[in-house]
Amino acid sequence: MxxxxxxxxxxxxxxxxxxxxxxxxxxxxxxxxxxxxxxxxxxxxxxxxxxxxxxxxxxSAAIAPYEVRKSVQTDAKRSIARKGAALINPGQVVIIDGGTTTSEMIKLLPQDMPFTVVTHSPGIAVGLIDYPAIEVILLGGTLFKHSVVTTGMTMAEAAARINADLFFMGVTGVHHGAGFTTGSYEEAGVKRLLSERASETIVMASHEKIDAASAFAIGDLSLASTLIVEGVLGEPLIAALHRNGVSVMD
Known part of the structure; x- marks a missing residue:
């Protein structure tokens, strides 16, 4: 051969x-x-x-530049984002990661529901300008242009002062063996830190991220309390999620 x-x-x-x-x-x-x-x-x-x-x-196909990723799995992302938005309740403090799915999610939030959003994504913060009931806390730092989020010590120090109810975490890979992964070493550390600052971590993953992996580990599947997907998962991933106590919304 x-x-x-x-x-x-x-x-x-x-x-x-x-x-x-x-x-x-x-x-x-x-x-x-x-x-x-x-x-x-x-x-x-x-x-x-x-x-x-x-x-x-x-x-994972989800490591492409932000402008490219905006046009990938758009219908699935909207469906997943709708399920994510429904998990937010009035009065909560919610950390929202940068990304194309979370950008879809904020479009679906009720404008009259009072709660607080903490984000290190300038795009997410700007996207909430016309939501008068939502307080927005933007974590500053060094801009990582690939994902349009802030990183670095300034961002980490500010995040350490937050105690949130939910963290909507973006990933580029969800795999039964590799866990949650992303394409940047720096971002992987930021996502772990933000997950530690929330009572529950929610991952919204469109099809191209499922059973795929990127170079840098964020953490095991147990890092999340809920995984929101569109479509049917394979048996190895279902079994791994069950072992790690992760609820699946599909």
Missing amino acids: LASQRKQRILEILDRDKQVHSTALSQLFKVSEDSIRRDLRELASAGLLQRVHGGALPV
Whole structure:
């Protein structure tokens, strides 16, 4: 079998099983693990998978630039955002992460419902200007342009003073083995910090994020109390969510 054929077969197995292991692939194709690791490196360089220790996972399409992501899975994001908005109650303090799904969610909030939004996303803050009943606290810091959110020590110090009811956390990957992941090391730390400042963490994930992974771990699935999705999840992910006590809204 040619290397190109082998790599195509690896991608087919990855699409079916949502993970591949180097040792198993070596035995399947009767080639050395060095050859398999080279295949995985080349596929990762082409953006076709995410390498992890011992193998690879499907790569998340949600790491594209913000303007590109706005046009991905728009109908699903609106449906997911509607379910998320319904979880917010009057008087709560709610941390809202940056992202395309949370941007859809704030459009669906009642303008006359009083509660407080804490966000490190200038876009989310500006999007709530015409909501007179919602108090908005914008956490300042260094602007991370890829996701249009603030990061850094200033943001972290301000967040440490917040005790919120809910945190709507954005992710780029939800996987039964890798947990919640994102495409930026700095952002992963910010999301962990914000999750610690809330009683409940809610993750809204459209289809391209499910059974996929990015380079940097935010945390295990147990980090979230609720996962909001659109459509049916695979059995491995359902089982992992159940083990970690995560409720699923679909």
